[in-house]
Amino acid sequence: MVMSLGLAPIAVGDLKGYTQWVDQPTLPDTTLDLGSRGEPSLELLEEVDPDLIIATYGYGLVAGDFERFAPTYGLPLYAEKTAPYLQARRETQRLGERLGREREAETLLFRTERTIDQSRMQLADHKATPLCLFTFFDDRHLRIYGTGSLLQDVMDRLDLRNAWNGETSEWGISTVGVEQLATVGDARLVCLEPIMPHAVRMIRRSSLWQNLPAVRAHPIATIPTLWPFGGLDVAARFASLLADKLVSV
Amino acid sequence: MRTDPRTSPDLGSALFAILALPAFAALCLLLTAFRLAELLPLNLWWGAVIAPDVTDVGQLLFHHSALPRVAISIVAGAALGLAGTIFQQTLRNPLAEPATVGTAAGANLALGTAATLAPFLLETGRELVAIGGGALATAAVILIAWRRHLSPVSLVLAGLVVSLVCGSASALLVVLDREYMTELFIWQTGSLIQNGTAVVTDLSVKLLIGFALATSLIRPMRILELDDESTRSLGSSPAVLRLAGLIVAVWLSAAVVAAVGVIGFVGLAAPHIAGMLGARTFARRMVVASAGGALLLWFTDQLVQVLPLPEEVPTGTATALIGAPLLLALLPRMRAIMSTQGGSDVASPRHVIRWWMPFAALAATAATIALGLFFARGVDGWHWASGAEIATFLPLRLPRALVALSAGAILAISGTLIQRMTGNPMASPEVLGISSGAAIGVTLLFLIGIELDRTNMVLAATAGALLTLGAIVMMAERTFFSPDHILLAGISLSAMGTGLAALVLASGDPRIDFLLAWLSGSTYRATPGDALTAGCVLLVILAGSPLMTRWLEILPLGQATSIALGIPLKTVRLYILIAAGLSAAVATVFVGPLSFVGLIAPRAADYLGYHRPLPQLFVSAFLGGVTMAVADWLGRTIIFPWQVPVGLLIALIGGPFFLWQVASRR
Structure with a gap:
């Protein structure tokens, strides 16, 4: 999110994980790895002497623990059960103010809206088929995205229907068995990468998977890696990737 | 180790023994039928089993998801019960089972290592990887307990420590590479969710082979009930017999881990249930324990699906959560299980405490x-x-x-x-x-x-x-x-x-x-x-x-x-x-x-x-x-x-x- 406001962080937690799961926006090569997200190295934090420490506090990290290194700034992207997209907009503006990048923040807000609008127009002919969004954990278990997730909010703005309306956690996700995909009927399956190669192999020889109404009805659309718990940049990227995928097939 | 001889073979208990398993099976069947009827009306069942119309969601789920899940719970439970019986017989140890002798943890670590370091291995050789890891860990546990004549507690302790070390190594993999983390954890919870019929078919074949191998071992195994001296005097090598039994048991356990993940306590409980039901000989125990294990896992798996919880508890976790208190409750009724060893190692030289030692330590x-x-x-x-x-x-x-x-x-x-x-x-x-x-x-x-x-x-x-x-x-x-x-x-x-x-x-x-x-x-x-x-x-x-x-x-x-x-x-x-x-x-x-x-x-x-x-x-x-x-x-x-x-x-x-x-x- 800092990156999308035109600033590069000097260090991030779990640099490798960022490239694996978040991928874009790409961090500059000079960005340092702080270690794991749960336990960023305090000594390194001391050495790099940051101007500001931005983190999502409350999940094991307590802002007070970091105040001795630099001012801290909490970035709650999923909070108080608000719609994540609106929350991301609010947080972008707030972060923009804090970083003195109000203009960039407004631009980001505007750009995201525009991207989503464009994608919506692009998808005008594809609204009939509901979608089902998920990530493979292994060949039998999925993380499915529903009400309360950022991706759901984006889909709402694209006038697309989510075929999955089961219960979700406060992050808008739910871990389900693969057989649950039978309940979405012939919805279009959209799978978020990464997919483990051995899971792919197991799925190919699965008699359930091959016969699922949704699998028989449409080819599966795969969306390259993006961080489903992210901010506006992710929202925009998801919208345009989804539009491209659905239109191209 | 023989089963508890206290169960007296009077008429009442004999009747109980004959009726208990069918009654339990009927209960499981009823539960399952109840749940399946929600999925598909009764009159369509036969057709859905023989030739399912896969365009119908009900029939598709019935044939390719619900039935395979029931089947895998029965097959995996039977395999675990059989493996547990063989473990207990070969090791002469009433506490041996895939989880307590380290097989499950070893297989799990091997799968985790393969997933992070060489994922291509999992595409074709998932089971070989699991068997390799399981066998290595079991071998380590047995070698360690060997010197103590495989005494029940030394074996279980060695198993516990080996399992903990394997668990730590798996956790370290997670610290270093988060990508496969959730997959690994799902593995450890032992979920029975099925994606089609392939896995259960595969495991069924293995169970049959395992059963055939175990049957061929019935006679030699009975000899193992004697002590090692008598076994030798009958012209059999106890070591070879035990090794043969262990290979079958490890292979079965690893096959279950590779198919569905770690499921504890079934392998431990099933042979004891068989003992309680009066199965004395190895052959009878083998059969009754397999049936008991199958029913136990079947029942647990139905139970987790019926329970009104916000998210379904994976079956392997459920067996651990139910089984552990059960074992705790049964413990006071078990008689002393082993001899207590002395605390100090007299072999090593005694050290004199000198005045400077505390200072050196400081x-x-x-x-x-x-x-x-x-x-x-x-x-x-x-x-x-x-x-x-x-x-x-x-x-x-x-x-x-x-x-x-x-x-x-x-x-x-x-x-x-x-x-x-x-x-x-x-x-x-x-x-x-x-x-x-x-x-x-x-x-x-x-x-x-x-x-x-x-x-x-x-x-x-x-x-x-x-x-x-x-x-x-x-x-x-x-x-x-x-x-x-x-x-x-x-x-x-x-x-x-x-x-x-x-x-x-x-x-x-x-x-x-x-x-x-x-x-x-x-x-x-x-x-x-x-x-x-x-x-x-x-x-x-x-x-x-x-x-x-x-x-x-x-x-x-x-x-x-x-x-x-x-x-x-x-x-x-x-x-x-x-x-x-x-x-x-x-x-x-x-x-x-x-x-x-x-x-x-x-x-x-x-x-x-x-x-x-x-x-x-x-x-x-x-x-x-x-x-x-x-x-x-x-x-x-x-x-x-x-x-x-x-x-x-x-x-x-x-x-x-x-x-x-x-x-x-x-």
């Missing part, structure tokens, strides 16, 4: 702390902290070093107390389940959804540890503090803790990073306040322990001697247990449940020749503290800026050391 401790404080890695690599840097880094490093040191020493003392009290050199707070109790407390907190801040965690961990301690004390009173029972209670508690933790970790909740860190024993969040608390507890227990010297001297000599010497056995054991338990609870809050220090440090002190209570206590405290402090320093620096939690590191180093100790003892 100096070594100081040196360790200095190393931890001043020598570290930064952006530019390794360096000693200079004057100005010390001021910046000291507040970061000192609390961690002190917490590690104190917690290590406390655990070591706690371990010494427990080992001397039980007269069992393989007991410790970790093995007793006190650490697991603390972990269960914190995990429950997380499951309920209460925020995991420092205070809440400390409270939950302490409550969990104390409750466990209370349960152990209560059970121990009923069994007259028999060390065997206490140990087994601990082992089942830690199985429960592992199951619960796996459940949370598999949920894929973005907050699990933190829980994971605590479970793997991290000092990351140590504050000066923590250091102070831990230090004070250490001082109190160090000062208090000399009061117990006499007791600690006499207790390892055995019950008879202790009573003869006028020791109020029950009261004394209670005091020691409370002292050891409370201190272990405090240490667990700071360094997590995974450390092996309480197990190893007293052994190491004994190994060095400090056999008398006080010297052993102090030397063990010194060794425990210093080891922990060094491990903490290593953990902070070796993969800087990443950190290896000290608990994991200790488990990876200490586990093998402990096993070597056990193996090399006479």
